[in-house]
Amino acid sequence: MPLPPTFEVRLTEKRQLSPAVRELTFERQDGAPFAFEAGQWISLILPREDGEIRRSYSIASPPTTTSSFQLAITHVQGGPGSTYLHDLTPGSTLRAVGPQGFFTRPLDKTGPSLFVATGTGVTPLRSMMHAAKAAGHTLPMWLVFGVRHEDDILYRDEFEALAREHTNIRFEPTLSRGSEMWGGRRGYVQTHIPELWSELAGLGLGVPHTYICGLKRMVSTVRDLLRKELNATREQVHSERYD
Known part of the structure; x- marks a missing residue:
């Protein structure tokens, strides 16, 4: 199965959820709705001097018709990906690919x-x-x-x-x-x-x-x-x- 195409996202908001975890809110740069199923994840492509790295995170927000989505990211000491993202300032842009994943809960399920x-x-x-x-x-x-x-x-x-x-x-x-x-x-x-x-x-x-x-x-x-x-x-x- 081919990977979804990459697209640009912009960080619009960040907030501290716990001593080690920050919530980052992104939106698509093109303003198009970001369609996904609850439970899926997205990969962010992070630029580094020694080459790009990818980090994948489950989407914390529910599906909507907007271009925005939220991620909750733990800062791992010495971790290049989480350190980069925790230091990211609102207005910064990244490339992303997704959504992906099969850990979903179909809305037609009726059981508890x-x-x-x-x-x-x-x-x-x-x-x-x-x-x-x-x-x-x-x-x-x-x-x-x-x-x-x-x-x-x-x-x-x-x-x-x-x-x-x-x-x-x-x-x-x-x-x-x-x-x-x-x-x-x-x-x-x-x-x-x-x-x-x-x-x-x-x-x-x-x-x-x-x-x-x-x-x-x-x-x-x-x-x-x-x-x-x-x-x-x-x-x-x-x-x-x-x-």
Whole structure:
């Protein structure tokens, strides 16, 4: 399958989401709508003195009819790609190619969904949840989001607001290194999967699907747990890893 053509994008806005993660908002230079499916990713082509490099990121924003999209990028110490992007100033332009990827959630799916993420793996799930909400979906969408510390919870205010305003949405952050003041869930995401999956499956609202995104070790652990211990079928488990 041929790659999509490259196009130019311009950075229009940046904001800090956590101590290490910045959200960058880009728009197509030609003003054309940026069409993609929730869950897909895009590659940015970064100019360097020793040659171009490409870095790929899941799209954090939901599909719209505009030319804009958002990415959440972790600054890796010594990482040439993330350092370049964190230092980028609004108005700067880059070449991009995309969208790409098959980690998507078709909007004609009617069953309840369990979303499982760690770190910036939450970004494609954020896109999926907003797309489903915009489409009028009312079946359960539960997000289990694992990070180390409380200030690492990306889009916390947004997810908490969604959960308050929509009875079908639950937001379950869990901290592996939470302080004594933290009153929410603790431990790795896989600790909470059996409870939440069983509760979701027991609602009688259709066959649940799980969407998992993060680093390989977490993704593999959660997949094995669902398939081998909770008897989820291959068709019910969808995943994408970053490493």
